[in-house]
Amino acid sequence: MRFEKILSRFNIKICIYLLIAVTALYTLVFTLIYNLKDDGYILADWLINYQDGGFKRRGLSGSFFFILQDMTGLRLNYLVYFFQLAIISSFFWYYTKLIRYKRTDLLYLSLLLSSIGFVGLLNTVTYVGKKEFIVFLMFTVFVYLLDHQRLSEKKEYLFCFFLLISTLLHEVTVFFVPYFAIALYLNTGKLEYRRYIKYFLAVGIPAIAIFMFGKNVNEGQSLKILSERGVHPVYGIFYWNINERDYIIQHSKEYILYGVSLIISAFHLAYYLKFLTGRKLLSILLIGAFLFSLPLFYLAIDWGRWMYIHMMLMIILFGLSLRNGQSVWDYQPVTINSTFYITSGIIVLSLLYRVEMSGKGFTWEGLLYRIFVAPVELLNKM
Template sequence: MVQKQFRLAIFTMIHVALFSQIYLAHLLWQTSEPHEWILGEWLINYQGGFIRRGLLGEILFQLSHLLSINVVHLTIIAQIIVFAVFLYSTYFLIKESPLSPATVALIFSPAFLLFTVWSWPYVSVRKEVFLYITLVYTCLYLQRSTPKGFSLPILIGISAIVLVLIHEMLVAYLSYLIIPVILYERRFGQLARRTLLALLPSMIVAILLVTRPTINETTWKVLCSSIQPVPPRDCLSHGEYLGAITFLTKDTFFGIQFTRLFTTPETIVVYVLTGLLSVIPILYVVYSYKLWERLARTVLFLIGLCFSATIVLTIPLFIVAADYGRFISIHITCISLTILWFLQLSPARIDPETHQTPFVWIGIVLFLINWKLPIWLLFATFQHAFPLISLLLAQR
């Protein structure tokens, strides 16, 4: 009975996240011009030539012509469909998670599935949702099938290339796709080796994309003019207003200067605190279920190596871009999905030793409602990250 109520709570949370984006989609549909970030990132295409981040926009552009539909409206519809696929597949992955304070803290963390809700409307359906879908279906495949041959590695390899062509920053997170394979085999077996080999082409593609020069004015104009009936605001302002498309014309030095412009002692402290708070539920689950006892030292070393590689690869993102909350949330989401899947991987589950007293549950609730992860540096203030605490302090 209690487990059914837990599944219902997860199902409800899934729909809260979905409906928050449906309402945002409704607002975006009503606007006279597409949002330069929320939609602009998805509208980048190859009409002006081959550029980074253009695959998804090119697919949407071709579909809009094929279906004779406004490409902006098609993008809004696509965002909702893709987000719904992610949420419902995630529900099937985590619905049998054991009920405990640790798993509740992990599933309902403001840095996980509810990231889009706590920071609404600034957090929308971003391109990393395709990484999440790839990870979820990899876990589901390993959970329900017995991988044979090269089928799974090839699928992961093709997906990785697509992810990098959608957004080159996702190459930094590709290590998360091999961790479930290592956990499934409990070693660096044949399947894991084939998966690693399958990921190499995507890394080469990412290097080629990152080293390409920024797009010129002609390409930018063609790209903007291809978005009809009205392009995003950064196109309408002739690049004076920054957006996802305009940023393609900027170099790395501009990104560094832009990030420094919004970096203050307060933003650093806020992200250190919210970053640590984001990690606490993960550590709580690992400690409560003593997950390390289920793995050999070699496996732990390999997982640590994959995680370290991901951390190192994402460090440059924090130097050249201001979306700190976004980068942190991708880490937390991938790790959380993997842990929740691993808890169900074998029939023999380990019950947590944590005493589930009312005080523990009250502490979990207070933990979950007293902070949120700001999406980028502009919102990284104590008042925005800790609204309830800031409100109480203001009343004194």
Template sequence: MRPAQFVKYVNIKVFIYFLIAVTALYTLVFTCYYNFKDDGYILADWLINYQDGGFKRRGLSGSFFFLVQDLTGLSLNYIVYFFQFIIISGFFWLYAKLIRYKMTDLLYLSLLLSSIGFVGLLNTVTYVGKKEFIVFLLFTWFTYLLDKGKLTRYREYIFCAALFVTTLLHEVVLFYVPYFAIALYLKTGKFEYKRYLKYFLSVGIPTLLILLLGKNVNEGMSLQILANRGVHPVYGIFYWNINERDYIIEHKSEYVLYLISLLFSIFHLGYYLKFLNNRKVLSILLIGAFLFSLPLFYLAIDWGRWMYIHMMMMIVLFALLLKESRSAYGFERIVINKKFYITLAIIIFSLIYRVEMSGKGFTFQGILYRVCIAPLELLNKM
């Protein structure tokens, strides 16, 4: 069978379902692994609390989990993982529902295979179990309701309340709230500034309270409080005393590599937008969303993480623009032409390189290296 005939029968939708399942399983397994070894970032970030010093950024989750532990007597590791499991599973399930009756194509699949998309989770294990999955879940649910015409005014206010609470769990939501406004624009086709304002206020007010009244993440007793509750992190956020701006400057030779990943991602997204209607307005809005997040890149060292969140939000956002399908397995058949070859080249390159959360912004240790080469290197060492 010739390649042109073979690719006609490649079901893009089935492959996307498979990728969702693999990524979800991988994320849940490694989140569990890091939780039960008392990881100082993936577990401990959920255990920042108000008991040590009072009101602070991210402290709501820890105080909530302490309350649950007091009521149930269960280990914090189990309690936190239960909620992580619900949040992470909920995101992947809702995303699958969002695209279920959509016509997906090879170019849309290429977004998921981006080194800072779904494949980013497989490339960089430290992306798992983070609080941004709450943002992914909220935005996917929001987009799903928009797509189905079920986002009532009452539900909009529920989302605003959820965004307010989520900001108290992790302030990162502030920098990605423009995607909610962009999704509304894509659905309605008009700018509704008053409608958008309540979303920005929902994250802006708690952020302002944190800036004005917030204490340090660790006021001196956090580790003792956790130890008394059976958790013993030996590194991580409670030990963090690095000036992040100085760190970036000192490691500028590594951080400059993020420019390579960023430029390739811009090319990738630009090529995707080329085939969309009203792409000029959408391009401006997406640039605006990225510029809105620039303070993150100045304040914190996890540049790969910030890029990864942007790509995940856009993957969900672009699902709004996919054509409707009567079948859950509907996809656009692959045609061998110039678009196919460019998309294929994008996919291959995406699988070759890797973007670390912080540090090296570009290495040739992508999923192909990790699957095909790294095991052989390990065997040779053994």
């Protein structure tokens, strides 16, 4: 009886706020660290440019930062980090605004604690500072406006413009645009196909242009241009010369393990959807969104990253379905029943395993390992 009383007073909302704060701080700190050491993936991906060979995928951001550097004289590392700081901080801020007056429960918290949810950032430091945070921010603001009945027609077209720009910053935007349509459906309760077309056109047009006219990420002068501007990556996107499909085949044993993580996550989501109204059609739409992204799994090796983006977008999306509460501290008290035991089991499992961005699709080096085991191993080595 005493244990039940303690559980009922466990404030889930405070736990969520704490997780958001820790994740945001962790992400921003490690993004800065990677930027200052001229990281070839996290920094260099923002510096792909049109100056080396002309129009190409992801090149808009680099050319933009070059112009800023010419205007201000500041180091590219700091200029890029300023925008990363603004985008990442804004995402966490708007996500907090989205759920602050929502009545959260243990099952929703379990999504954040998924190994490919918020905890994924704590498990895999290479998720930090990536361009998908642009998509996270756009989608969170989009859902927030929907939830507050403030998405006007003009704002919809503005989001379409941002989606177009985002596609020029990173083509991954194309494969996750279905979530905007699903959010509209969740908000209105009806399918509005004509309304959705503009979102797909917004990402489809620049994607076709990139496919037809885009140059290579490195046309031979990128490293020289960056060196002249004070950035010296020694690995990463500008050195990338791997046939990704062959790589996946050669490392098939590791990639098969992504199936284990996918099954766990699918069960987790299916269990969450069990308690939502209209779950049948929503389940079909979410499966459709995953199938829409399958070309990514064929074209690129970052399978864990694609799974992580899916989970993050679903966490934001499900914020629409949470019941409104009375205050920013409102939560659903925990009761001991079958749902509690199943959810608790999912949480413990999520904290035990880890999904790497590419390579190992499942290991037992999750958050609990990184907190309790890895430090001891490090001390022993010292």
